[in-house]
Amino acid sequence: MSTLFAGISETGETRFIGDVPSGLACGCFCLSCSSRLEAKKGTVRIWHFAHVAGQERPECLAGALNLLRRLALQILSTSSPFPIPAHLEHVTDTRPHIYGRRSISKAIESRLMLASGAAITWADSFGPKALPPRTHPIGTAPLANGAQLEIFVDVRAENLGTSLGDEAAGNPNAFKLLCWCPAPKPGEVTSTKIATEYLQHALRWIWIYFPDKDGQRSAALAEVNALADEANRRLEAEESMRKQQRQGMLNSTSNTDAFEQLRRFALSPPLVTPKSVQGWSWAPDAKPHASFFLFPLKDGGAWVVYQTKAGSVRVLPWPNRWDGWDEFFPPSVALLEPNRRSLIAKDVTTVTDFIGNLRKGTFNDSDPSKLPGFPPDL
Ligand SMILES: [Zn+2]
Structure with a gap:
């Protein structure tokens, strides 16, 4: 409490x-x-x-x-210049994943600039007035691309606090940036000085709504979908060739050679192994066709990160719960689940940024059985 x-x-x-x-x-x-x-x-x-x-x-x-939130706003509104973080996004194809085809994705990065000569208008955080509710922007500014920048501040523990509920509400053309900070533990914040240091350390920036104003996202989506269509056509052609082969052999079973061919064909492994529809017992919440990222650490141990059906990111020690795994991440990066079996985070980028140089490599596969260390003991 x-x-x-x-x-x-x-x-x-x-x-x-x-x-x-x-x-x-x-x-x-x-x-x-x-x-x-x-x-x-x-x-x-x-x-x-x-x-x-x-x-x-x-x-x-x-x-x-809310008082901590007000202090956060005081820190933000007095730091100059205000750095607008880049927006990173992975656009993934939306075509059917036939015959176990892997997802095709493309990373896009966008940077926004304030309109020439513009400054951020901040809510008053010094007077006795209460702050606007967390679902209202506390900073706004015109952007060089003609749209509006809206900045929200939230200090909250539950559900990582990285969502306002309905991000598209309010101005649907505004770019919405959330400055989020986890609530401190009891006794952690006792003075203005400690609170200021806590906020400076724990504040995270999260883009919660990023309209596709310049068409970058739709262009990337068209690109990955075109690649996916091409891959699907190739897989269909391969499969239809296999069918013809099979039919041809069945039609000439009187021929001993063909019969032997058919027997071998029946014994050979299938061209592609369809991914299990049940998924994995240690990752029951994995989004279908999601990528599994593996980060082996220089000092031993490893992390596996994947996207969940709910849209957040699951972080698992790999291939087992190695010593100290539960103290590796600060709560601002990944939160320990109440059952103490895994961690949950907002996005892959925040996790990889934190792991940074501590990792000695990166593996990425939509089929986790291809990852070193598989099967995990979790
Ligand atoms: Zn009271």
Whole structure:
């Protein structure tokens, strides 16, 4: 359970528990319900604020997270120039995967620029006013491509917090960038200084909505689909040739040679092995035809990363749960599942960026049985 680690002063300024004197002298109020707060700075429990009258409600804890969100906005709005991160995307073919054909994908990278002379307009984060809700942009700017940039800030633990629910809502032509930070652990953030350092370390940028304004995505999709069509035609032709061969041999079974040929043909392995429709017991949530990435590490151990049906990314220690796997990633990159069997992350890029130079290679296959170390012991 989280603790109330921040309140607001009479003038509406954010105060963390370590910033104020003990007891009622703290002079703080709950951002959510405006109750008077008492600073509890004992030696047994984690330092926290308590409501003087009545009980705190779940909204009150959300109010403390909102204060962290406001501090994040203060950091962003005072950092200059504001760096717009590049948008990376893998476009994958949408054609049928006949005869076990692998997916064909292409990486595209886009960079956005602010309109000439434009600056970001930030929501007021210093006054006593509450921030707009997390589903509203707290920073906007005109882009050089004529569209609008919208910046959202969210501090949240559940479901990785990397989605606002309906990303296309609001302005459907705006490019939407989310600055996300995981909620701190109880007792992790006790002062403005520590909160600032925590945010600077844990903030992640995620593009949550990236319209295909210049047609780059549709062009890449047309390209991979054309390649997929070509591959499908080739596979169909190969299969139809096999059928003809089979028919020809059946028609001349009186011929001993042909009969021997047919026997060999029946014993030979099939041209392509169709992928199991059940998938893999250790990866039951894998998206059909998804790529499995394997990253062996220089110091031993390895990671396998694949996309799930739900659209997030599963991160598995490979080929077993090696020592220290559960402490490898910070929660801002990948979160340990409650069953402590695997991790979940937002995207492959964030995970590979973090692994960086610690890996000694990369394998990528839509058939995990081709990966070194298969079958895993998970
Ligand atoms: Zn309250």
